[in-house]
Amino acid sequence: MKGKKVKVGIVGVGGIANGKHMPSLAKLDNVEMVAFCDVIKERAEKGAEEYGAPGAKVFTDYRDLIALEDLDVVHVLTPNDDHSPITVAALEAGKHVMCEKPMAINSKEAMAMVEAAERTGKKLTIGYQNRFRADSQYLKNLCDAGELGEVYFAKALAVRRRGVPTWGIFLNEKRQGGGPLIDIGTHALDLTLWLTSNYKPVSVMGVTYRKLADRENAANPWGPWDPKEFTTEDSAFGFVQFDNGMTVILESSWALNTLQVGEAMTVLCGTKAGADMLDGLRINGERFSKLYTTKPAMRGQGVAFYDADDEDPGLEEAKAWIDSIINDTEPLVKPREAYVVTQILEAIYDSAKTGKPVYFNENKGCDKCC
Numbered sequence: 001m002k003g004k005k006v007k008v009g010i011v012g013v014g015g016i017a018n019g020k021h022m023p024s025l026a027k028l029d030n031v032e033m034v035a036f037c038d039v040i041k042e043r044a045e046k047g048a049e050e051y052g053a054p055g056a057k058v059f060t061d062y063r064d065l066i067a068l069e070d071l072d073v074v075h076v077l078t079p080n081d082d083h084s085p086i087t088v089a090a091l092e093a094g095k096h097v098m099c100e101k102p103m104a105i106n107s108k109e110a111m112a113m114v115e116a117a118e119r120t121g122k123k124l125t126i127g128y129q130n131r132f133r134a135d136s137q138y139l140k141n142l143c144d145a146g147e148l149g150e151v152y153f154a155k156a157l158a159v160r161r162r163g164v165p166t167w168g169i170f171l172n173e174k175r176q177g178g179g180p181l182i183d184i185g186t187h188a189l190d191l192t193l194w195l196t197s198n199y200k201p202v203s204v205m206g207v208t209y210r211k212l213a214d215r216e217n218a219a220n221p222w223g224p225w226d227p228k229e230f231t232t233e234d235s236a237f238g239f240v241q242f243d244n245g246m247t248v249i250l251e252s253s254w255a256l257n258t259l260q261v262g263e264a265m266t267v268l269c270g271t272k273a274g275a276d277m278l279d280g281l282r283i284n285g286e287r288f289s290k291l292y293t294t295k296p297a298m299r300g301q302g303v304a305f306y307d308a309d310d311e312d313p314g315l316e317e318a319k320a321w322i323d324s325i326i327n328d329t330e331p332l333v334k335p336r337e338a339y340v341v342t343q344i345l346e347a348i349y350d351s352a353k354t355g356k357p358v359y360f361n362e363n364k365g366c367d368k369c370c
């Protein structure tokens, strides 16, 4: 692919397409967006107008888009229940696929995606852009260098005091596969597992709540929700244990009466030091019989007004993804890693339903990459 522009098709031209994928891809010289598909035709047309290469095609059926011969990559940016079928079809049609998070609505559909990528030899990645943040990258370096020692306790945090997404079909249990847990808990869990390189869960306990969802005229940054449409949980919590002894507590909520909020964040506690993202990235430890806390400077290290460090994880994600295609390397977010995240989220939902723990006897999910 070197020296050639990568031809990308967009499926689902809604919020995340306009907010992350299309503006990021538009900044890359080695990419052209040649096809746009949305079940609402005007959205696909608008995408093509604003971001399309000359002659960009517009479709309302993704099957027409993935059938294009002169197309290298498909970005799947639809609601969650369409992630797996569209991704599998695009891989089978010989395209590389970037699919938005969460990978799929359950582990069966996620595994179908993993298997399709492995069968076809095409690349598949998931839109966990938080891995590309400067603080996440720095913390990953610290973890990989062993600076925290053995991390044996972690928290994956995705808690909003109020932040119920009222557009699209986010509140629809059937189409999304769940609420805040699958929507934002997925980012925090992905970050925590990736930082600690830990993909072998052995047991999961979970609880879900639906306590604030029935409110009429609720305070919410995106406007009050309709209780009749709100069919998912409003909070979910998990307790996950791993085969190396690590425990992760996952907290996720779209609406919780708390001032302790934070999203796409992790807290790591290791034998040598700890780290958290609760007030920027902070490292805490003990030296010379004293406790210390440091905050690495994430910005302002360049020349005033010419800083190249204005953080845009969406752009970094797009760059790395397209580079992995051009150079034929593995994307940072690997399918089997996202599969394990999906398995754990599903187990939290299952445990919440039965009131019992879920045990993974043998985790085959990530054998090939971890």
Ligand SMILES: NC(=O)c1ccc[n+]([C@@H]2O[C@H](COP(=O)([O-])OP(=O)(O)OC[C@H]3O[C@@H](n4cnc5c(N)ncnc54)[C@H](O)[C@@H]3O)[C@@H](O)[C@H]2O)c1
Pocket: 011, 012, 013, 014, 015, 016, 017, 037, 038, 039, 040, 043, 060, 062, 077, 078, 079, 080, 082, 100, 101, 102, 127, 128, 129, 167, 168, 169, 183
């Ligand atoms: N990475 C992130 O932080 C992040 C943030 C927001 C959303 N997302 C994910 O992105 C996905 C889309 O979310 P959104 O906020 O853009 O939703 P949205 O409702 O704004 O956009 C989805 C679009 O897909 C279209 N669509 C639905 N079914 C389709 C199909 N079968 N074929 C073609 N188009 C179809 C809809 O008409 C709509 O325009 C979700 O999976 C969501 O979880 C990720």
